[in-house]
Every structure is written in C-alpha cells, then in structure tokens.
Amino acid sequence: MAAPFEGVRVLDLTHVLAGPFATYQLAVLGADVIKIESPDRPDFVREKGPDAALNRQRRGVNYQVQGGNKRAMTLNLKTDGGREVFRRLVRTADVVVENYRTGALEELGLGYAQLSAVNPRLIHCSMTGYGQQGPRGRFNAYDNVIQAVSGVIDRCDGRKPDLAFIDYAGGYNAAFAIAAALYGRVRDGRGQRIDCSMLDTALILMAPQVAAELHAPGSAPPPEAGLGVYDTAEGVFVLGTPTPDQNRRLWTALAVEGHDHPQFRGLKDFEELYRHSAAMRRVLTRIFAARTAAAWEEWAHRHGLPGERVRTLGETTRDEHLAHRPLLHPGGGGDPTVPVAAFAYEHDGPRRDRPAPALGEHTHQIPSELGYTRAGVEALKRERAI
Structure with missing residues (x-):
C-alpha cells in the first residue's frame, strides 16, 4: 500500500x-x-x-x-x-x-x-x-x-x-x-x-473580518443572538443558529417549552435578524438561565439545532466519540498519545509508524x-x- x-x-x-x-x-x-x-x-x-x-x-x-x-x-x-x-x-x-x-x-x-x-x-x-x-x-x-x-x-x-x-x-x-x-x-x-x-x-x-474592515473601516455587525454564549443554571451553553431558517426552528422549539415569541419566529432574512438580535439575546439570556447547559445541549440535539455546553479539554479528550475517529495514535513505552491528522482516507491515509x-x-x-x-x-x- x-x-x-x-x-x-x-x-x-x-x-x-x-x-x-x-x-x-x-x-x-x-x-x-x-x-x-x-x-x-x-x-x-x-x-x-x-x-x-x-x-x-x-x-x-x-x-x-x-x-x-x-x-x-x-x-x-x-x-x-x-x-x-x-x-x-x-x-x-x-x-x-x-x-x-x-x-x-x-x-x-x-x-x-x-x-x-x-x-x-x-x-x-x-x-x-x-x-x-x-x-x-x-x-x-x-x-x-x-x-x-x-x-x-x-x-x-x-x-x-x-x-x-x-x-x-x-x-x-x-x-x-x-x-x-x-x-x-x-x-x-x-x-x-x-x-x-x-x-x-x-x-x-x-x-x-479583514475584508469587512477594508471595505468599511470601523464597522461591525451587531453580535448575533443565534451565535451566542449563554450562562445557564449550571455551566455555559453555546448556541449555533445563525440562519433565518434555524432561527425560526429555534423559536418554534422554544414555544413548545412555553417560551412563545412570535415576533422572533417570523423573522425572514439576515437584515431582520441583525435588527432584532439585541432583543433576542436578552430574551434568550433569561430562557437559558432556567436549566443546566447539559439539559439545553440535549434539547438542542433533540431538535436538530447546533448547540453544545462548554467542555474542558480534559472532557473532550476522554469523550467516547474520539474512539470512532482516526485522530489519535496511542502511546506506549513512555511515549504519549498524540494526534496524527484531522482527516481520514478510505485507503492509504495518514498514519504514524515510528516514534x-x-x-x-x-x-x-x-x-x-x-x-x-x-x-x-x-x-x-x-x-x-x-
């Protein structure tokens, strides 16, 4: 090979x-x-x-x-x-x-x-x-x-x-x-x-950001509520719903939980998202504070929405998901376990043969x-x- x-x-x-x-x-x-x-x-x-x-x-x-x-x-x-x-x-x-x-x-x-x-x-x-x-x-x-x-x-x-x-x-x-x-x-x-x-x-x-600064120096879009970092009852939850479609699904799912805000659920485009971002962030801050980050993570996964709790590097390196990836080469004989490459091939891919x-x-x-x-x-x- x-x-x-x-x-x-x-x-x-x-x-x-x-x-x-x-x-x-x-x-x-x-x-x-x-x-x-x-x-x-x-x-x-x-x-x-x-x-x-x-x-x-x-x-x-x-x-x-x-x-x-x-x-x-x-x-x-x-x-x-x-x-x-x-x-x-x-x-x-x-x-x-x-x-x-x-x-x-x-x-x-x-x-x-x-x-x-x-x-x-x-x-x-x-x-x-x-x-x-x-x-x-x-x-x-x-x-x-x-x-x-x-x-x-x-x-x-x-x-x-x-x-x-x-x-x-x-x-x-x-x-x-x-x-x-x-x-x-x-x-x-x-x-x-x-x-x-x-x-x-x-x-x-x-x-x-470089292109935006060159095109319109000093300008910056407002922070996006859908790309927010939110404190919870325990831990920190990071939300990843930046598109209008994901935003509609976010607020539809929250309505089922008793947090119905139709003025946010109906936003049609990015311009409207930017205009309402500060208001959405204030509401989301209150909502996410009611449960733990782990609970919101499970909720987001269940609804097909991108979102994860903040983990330590130690937690991630012990996550069972890594056992299903070719990222790490196991150590031995005093040598450490180390990353190899961040991709896989069907055949003849990256591998570490010698220390x-x-x-x-x-x-x-x-x-x-x-x-x-x-x-x-x-x-x-x-x-x-x-």
Whole structure:
C-alpha cells in the first residue's frame, strides 16, 4: 500500500511548532522527512512539555506531537563539511522547509537561488513571521506575537487565547502549499519557491473580518443572538443558529417549552435578524438561565439545532466519540498519545509508524546513504560538522 507522498524526500530545517507540524503532515502521508538540527542548538521544543523526565531526554511531549515518522540528524551548517553534506542531501531531495530568520540561509550560501542551482526541481518553503518582503520581513516572531500584531487579541476583547493556533494553522498552510507545488511539478517539472507568513495566516483565519474592515473601516455587525454564549443554571451553553431558517426552528422549539415569541419566529432574512438580535439575546439570556447547559445541549440535539455546553479539554479528550475517529495514535513505552491528522482516507491515509526520533538518531546512517565512507564520517565529526 503506497502512501500519497511515498518516495518524496523532505529536508526539515524547522524548529518550534509551525514548521515541524507542516513536515509532520507530510511524514504521516509517507514522505521521508529528515529533521536537521544544529549539534549544539537543537530544537528547544524537545525540552518542553508536562513530563520532566522526557524533557531531560530531549523527547518532550511538545516535540513528540509533531516528530513522528521522521528521521533525525545533526548538521552544523556553519562548517564547510556541514554545508557540503546539506548540498548532497539537496541533490536527493524534493522539498526543503525552513523557518530561519529571513536572509540567514542566503548568508550561508544555502538560500533558494543557491539550492535551486544544485537541484532545479527543488521545492523550497520558507516559513517566517512576516514573509520575505516588507518592512517587518527581518523581525522575529512567535505565535503570541503574531496574535498581538494581527488583531487577534484585540478581536478577543484584549485576551490572548492560550493556544498556539496560528502556529498550527501556519503548518497546515505550508503543508498545503507544498502539496500543491509537488502536484504542479508533475505537470511542468519545475521547482518552486514558497513564502509562508504567520501574519498572513492569522489574517486569512479572519478573512471575513479583514475584508469587512477594508471595505468599511470601523464597522461591525451587531453580535448575533443565534451565535451566542449563554450562562445557564449550571455551566455555559453555546448556541449555533445563525440562519433565518434555524432561527425560526429555534423559536418554534422554544414555544413548545412555553417560551412563545412570535415576533422572533417570523423573522425572514439576515437584515431582520441583525435588527432584532439585541432583543433576542436578552430574551434568550433569561430562557437559558432556567436549566443546566447539559439539559439545553440535549434539547438542542433533540431538535436538530447546533448547540453544545462548554467542555474542558480534559472532557473532550476522554469523550467516547474520539474512539470512532482516526485522530489519535496511542502511546506506549513512555511515549504519549498524540494526534496524527484531522482527516481520514478510505485507503492509504495518514498514519504514524515510528516514534519521534532522538536528537541525531540517524546522523551516521544518512551520510552513508549519500556515499560517505566511515573515514568521511569521522572527518565530519572532527570538523564538528555533525
């Protein structure tokens, strides 16, 4: 059974979350991903996570989440030998993914122009905070910084979501761009340069709001009652009935419960919904306060209306529904249970076959695949290239 990216070699020069997650998505679909780290400055995420023992082994949970199915080698690109090994790897590779500071690899002679001269079919993906051009191009950034500069925190009433969702969305963005470039290369045989920006990713996640702000600066529709968050007698209930049809069904179902408000049930279009939204929200606030969130959740499901109580992440990870999905790869031998991919194929789909590699686990194996003799590998070690 051939996975979609079987036979594709990816050189992974990324660290932290976004880049490693992008290459992980290629790895679980069969790509030969080689994670390349500096011998003296490995990916610091190896030492992050809730398990101190794993952190000390440089196999922290945060690293293992997006490290499976990869091979790992150490390579010092500041040495002549390290750069030569990397160029040899590039000749065998289909994709290079990197999230170095803008211009850093060019300074080492390993930028897109230099590498595409070595391998014209190479797909080169750069992942940075702000992209390769523009006045912010040389600024460094992490997920939380991008949340600040993009307007995400402002849209969340000044509170930063405690999630690295831009990192992971950025990883998906890069993986999709790489997959599309590989498909395009099948047609024309040409390599490609891909420029991924975390700021662009954050803004694309808010595309309707971005477009609205550009079209009518400072304007915003009123909060929609049908997309409301409501306190209940116990817990919080989140309602999802934004369309006129769903709104009619909502108020029809509430009328059966003794909450008949025909002025809301008869609203015909979005303009009327917006105009009555504040009044509907006041009434719904009183109604939903009368029962628990769990009771309203059961009621919504029974009437075919979108609505759920607010759960903790712990509750969701223990939900039996996940046992029916292919999302998680079970841990074992001290390794954690981790997500694989957020989709399923009928056949040859994403799967995690190998655990995340130790630092430099395949450092001797990979040079030998490139034709280095034992003496050549020893010379690289003396130079501190590996």
